[in-house]
Amino acid sequence: MKVEVFPLAQSGPDDLSGLINLIETGRLDPKTIVAILGKTEGNGCVNDFTRGFAVATLQAYLRPLIGDAATEQIVFVMSGGTEGVLSPHMTVFTRQSEGLTGPTQPGLALGVCHTRDFAVEEIGTLTMVQVVAEGVKGAIAAAGLACEDVHFVQIKCPLITASRQGRGAITQDSYKSMAYSRGASALGVALALGEIQPAELRAEDICANYDLYSTVASTSAGVELRNCEILVLGNAAESHSDCCIGHSVMAHALDAGAIHRAIASAQGAGGGDRIVNIFAKAEADPTGRVLGHRHTMLDDSDISHTRMARAVVGAVIAATVQNPMVYVSGGSEHQGPPGGGPIAVICKRG
Template sequence: MPIAKVHRISASSPNDVSGLEAAIASGRIDPKGVIAVLGKTEGNGLVNDFSRGLATTALTLLFERHLPQAEAAQICLVMSGGTEGGMAPHWIVFERGKGEGGRSPALAIGRAHTLQLPYEQLGRLGEVDQVAAGVRAAMEDAGIADPADVHFVQIKCPLLTAQRIAEAEARGAAVATRDTLKSMSLSRAASALGAAVALGEIDRAAITEAQIGSDWSLWSGRASTSAGIELVNHEIVVLGMSKDWSGPLAIDHAVMRDGIDIEPVRAALQRLGLGAAGQLDPAQRNKMVALLAKAEASHDGRLRGHRHTMLDDSDIASTRHARGFVCGALAGLVGHAEIYVSGGAEHQGPDGGGPVAVIVDRG
C-alpha cells in the first residue's frame, strides 16, 4: 500500500539543495520515490524572476546525481518566486513509498506533465482543456477516483516572453496578449479554470474565453497556479485523501474569503486534530508538516470596506504585497512563516481570497 511522505526543508538561497542532499545521504529521503518538489525562492515572482530557473537547475542536477536522467525529469519542480515580508524560503518534498499498516485513509499524491502548450493557446480555452486533462491524469496517478477526495491541485504553468510571442506570430498565430506580465495572470487564470473543470467545480460548457481572467465569480476552492519563465508546459501535483493509501499524513483545505480570513484555516487545522483558540503551541506546530496558500489583492481595491493600495503601487507588484500580507496573517495563526504562499489567485478562491491546504502528521 502506498504511503505519502512530505519533508519541509529550509533553504539559504535559491540553489541551496544541501538540506535535500543531506536528507538523501541519511536515508530520510529516497530519491526514487520523490514525486514533486515545491519551492519558495526569494525572487520577485515576476516575468524576469530567474531565481525559479536557478532553483530548478539546482534541483535537476541534484536528482540526476541519484537517478537516471529520464527518471529525474519526471519529478515535478514547482518553483514559486517571492518571499516578501517574513516568508521563509524553503522546499517541500513530496515522496511516495510503500509499506503496510498505519492509518487509512491517508494523504495521496499524484503528478502529471502536459505537452508543451502552443503559445497562442496560453490564457485561452485551449489551456483550460489541457490543464483539465492533466489534472485528471494526476488524479489517476494518485489513485483518486472521486474529485471530492482532492484537497489541493498545485500547477506550474508557462508565460509569454517577447521571443515566444514572436515565434507564434511568425507562424501566423495571434497570442492572447503581448504584455508579458499580463500573460502570467492569464495563464494562471486558465490553469485554475482547468482544475475547476476537472474537479467538477465549474461546468466546462459554461466557460467562455472572455471570462478567463475577468469574471471573478468563477473560481476553484482547491486550485493553486503559479506561472514561470522556466517551462513551456504544465507540471501538475494533486494532493488528496485515499483509502488506498496509508500512513500518518492527512490533508484538509479551506478557502479564505480575503487576506485576513484565517478562521476557515483554523477550522481545517481543528478537523485535522490541531485545535487551538489562539496560535498553535510548539507541540502542535511540529505536527503541521506544510501549509500551502494563495494570495491576491482584491480587484475593487477594498478590504472589508477599507481602501487598500496594493493595486496602486507603481514600485511593487500587487502580488508581492499580497504574498507578504497573507503569509503574515497565517504565520500569526500557526506560529512560523515557513509557509508556501503563492501570489496571483485569479479564479483561485473568491476575489481577494484564496484556497489553503494544510498537511498534518497524525502520528
C-alpha cells in the same frame, strides 16, 4: 501508497543541504521523489530567475542519483517571492507504492502529470483550460482518488515573454500573461473537478468572470517551462501515510478563520496536531477594498501587487501558526473568490 512530506529550510535557491542530508543518512530515497515545491527569494515576476536556478540546481544534483528519465518525471514547482516574513524553503514529496506492509488508515495520496508544451497562442485560452483539465483528471486517477477526496491541486504553468510572442497571443504584455496562464490553469482544475461545467465557460470569461473559480487550485506561472506540471493532493481511505491534508478558502487577505478551518479539516481527516506545511494563494482584492476599507496595492507603480499580497497573507498565516516557513503564492485568478484564495494544510500524526 505511502506519501511522505519533508519541509526543508534553505539559505538560498541553490541550498540543497537539507535534502542532501536526508538522502545521505538514508531517511529519504531519491528514487521516491515525485514533487518538490519551493519558495524562492526572487521577485515572483517575469524576470525572477531564482525559480529556474532552483530547478536547475535540483536537477543537476538528482540526475546522477536517479537518472535523466526519473528526474524529468519529478514535478518542480518554484514560486518566487518571499516578501515580508516568508521564509525560503522547499517541500519534498515522496511516494512509495511497492513493498508496503502493515495496516492502512486514512491518509495522504498524490498524483502528478506533465502536460504537453503549449504554443504561445494557446497560453491563457480555452485550449489551455481543456489540456489542464485532462491532466488533472489523469493525476487524480494516478492518485487513486475521487474528486471529492481532492484538497489541493498545485500547477506550475508557462508565460509569454517578449522573445516568445506570437500573432495570436492573448496579450503582448509578459506580466499580464502570467495572470492569463494562472487563470486558465485554475479553470482547468475547476473543470476537472466538476466545480464548473463546460457549458458555463466561454473564452471571454478567462481573467474576467471571477464568479467562476476553483476552491482547491493553486497555480504559479514561470518563464522556466513551457508546459504545465501538476500535483494533486488528497486523502485516500486506505493509505500508509502518516499525513492528512485539509483545506478551506480565504474570503479575503485577512481571513485568519480560514486558516483554522483548514487545520481542522486536516485534523478531522485523521491528521495529527503537527502541521507539516501550509499552502495558500494570495491576491490584492480587485475591488480595491479589504473588509470595506480602501487598499492601494493595485495603485502602486513601484511594487507589484502580487508581492504585497504575498507579504500580507504570509504574515497572517505565520502569525496564526507561529511559523514563517509557509508556502504563499501570489496571483489567485479563478483560485477562490476575488480577493481570497484556497488554503491547504498538511498535518502529521506522531
